[in-house]
Amino acid sequence: MSPAHVTPVASGPVGRPLRIALLGESLVDESALEILVEGVLGAPFARVQPNLRARGWPSVLQILPAIARHLHFNTDADGLVVLVDADDSEPHTATHEAPGYFHPRCRLCQLRAAFRRATRRLPAARGRSRVLRAVGLAVPAAEAWYLCGLDERVGEEAWLAGRAAGRSPYTRRELKLRVYGTERPTLPQAVAQATAAALRHARDLRRLENDFPGFAALAADLRGWAAGAGERDAMLSEE
Numbered sequence: 246m247s248p249a250h251v252t253p254v255a256s257g258p259v260g261r262p263l264r265i266a267l268l269g270e271s272l273v274d275e276s277a278l279e280i281l282v283e284g285v286l287g288a289p290f291a292r293v294q295p296n297l298r299a300r301g302w303p304s305v306l307q308i309l310p311a312i313a314r315h316l317h318f319n320t321d322a323d324g325l326v327v328l329v330d331a332d333d334s335e336p337h338t339a340t341h342e343a344p345g346y347f348h349p350r351c352r353l354c355q356l357r358a359a360f361r362r363a364t365r366r367l368p369a370a371r372g373r374s375r376v377l378r379a380v381g382l383a384v385p386a387a388e389a390w391y392l393c394g395l396d397e398r399v400g401e402e403a404w405l406a407g408r409a410a411g412r413s414p415y416t417r418r419e420l421k422l423r424v425y426g427t428e429r430p431t432l433p434q435a436v437a438q439a440t441a442a443a444l445r446h447a448r449d450l451r452r453l454e455n456d457f458p459g460f461a462a463l464a465a466d467l468r469g470w471a472a473g474a475g476e477r478d479a480m481l482s483e484e
């Protein structure tokens with residue numbers, strides 16, 4: 246799956262496919278994330294298994310440092326991609342992107358900071374100075390991404406407006422019901438719906454990027470990998 250309008254950017258040292266570890270809140274999220282990451286990179290990548298598995302927030306935040314260190318020292322991973330749901334926490338906005346800014350109640354900012362703390366003093370290992378990272382935030386949950394383009398009411402802007410007005414435009418329960426047809430899908434049901442939605446977006450990511458800045462941030466990180474691959478050492482010395 247390499248959409249024609251996507252320029253392939255994904256290759257590691259000596260042109261081999263990138264090796265990437267995925268960390269999400271569930272197997273369902275990770276199965277969709279794999280497809281979306283490939284869609285952004287425009288080329289297949291090899292999955293690297295993390296040493297730990299998270300189930301929900303805050304376990305992702307808690308195990309992130311150990312996973313980052315494990316990938317750095319014990320694997321040939323080029324990068325780690327993390328995706329969490331915002332639930333009722335602060336959505337990541339453009340103001341959070343200011344240099345040195347950090348929002349303590351934004352999970353995307355928290356994950357970036359945790360990764361940075363865990364990795365900034367690590368010595369080079371396995372022929373590279375560091376493992377790259379990409380972080381996404383699904384607002385309020387990954388099911389909103391799966392409905393993007395199908396339900397005009399669903400998007401981060403609507404969610405933010407609802408928060409400001411003190412009334413959510415929809416609940417996470419309603420999103421699940423719309424995506425899966427039930428609040429309690431079986432694992433195969435959930436994976437089937439999530440991956441179908443991810444494949445739909447991977448063919449053309451523009452709508453998802455436009456309506457969900459928490460996905461756009463993830464995509465920007467991934468596209469930055471191509472630019473950063475040859476400049477990693479330079480970037481490191483700037484920090």
Ligand SMILES: [Zn+2]
Pocket residue numbers: 336337338341348351352353354355
């Ligand atoms: Zn943020």
